[in-house]
Amino acid sequence: IGNESVTYPASDRIIVSCDQIGVIGQLWGPIVIERPGGRSVTVRDLLAGIYAFFQTRVTRAEVEGISALGEDNYQSIVDAYRRRTTQRELGASRDWEWRVGMRRVDCLGEGRWWWGV
Structure with a gap:
């Protein structure tokens, strides 16, 4: 499942935002996950991107x-x-x-x- 595209149709860029974290989300902005070369963002990319964002x-x-x-x-x-x-x-x-x-x-x-x- 980790190598499956996270969206349908596949996309090389996704933006993750959450209105549940209020002003904190405005402070840091959304999480942007991109794959170079037109490759689709996978479930693994999504999870790794979210993890990296919150480890900052x-x-x-x-x-x-x-x-x-x-x-x-x-x-x-x-x-x-x-x-x-x-x-x-x-x-x-x-x-x-x-x-x-x-x-x-x-x-x-x-x-x-x-x-x-």
Whole structure:
């Protein structure tokens, strides 16, 4: 299924947007997934693109901006960051994740559901 085209008819470019993440979505814009040479975007490309998008590190300014949108936002981001980094087994990978810092996925807090294609 991973190599199947994600759209019918096939397309070499898709745009993923979600109005459920509100202002955060406006801050980062949509997820754009492209395949060069006219090759169709596959299910694997879609999932990899979404994953990469939310693994992007957030800047201090982004965290401050999102935090300013609601009184509990900062704590929600910190809690998600701690859960993500401490659920890993002890070792280099866990330490590296902790040092790298917050990522976009942490700004979603508990709100991470896949509703399908």
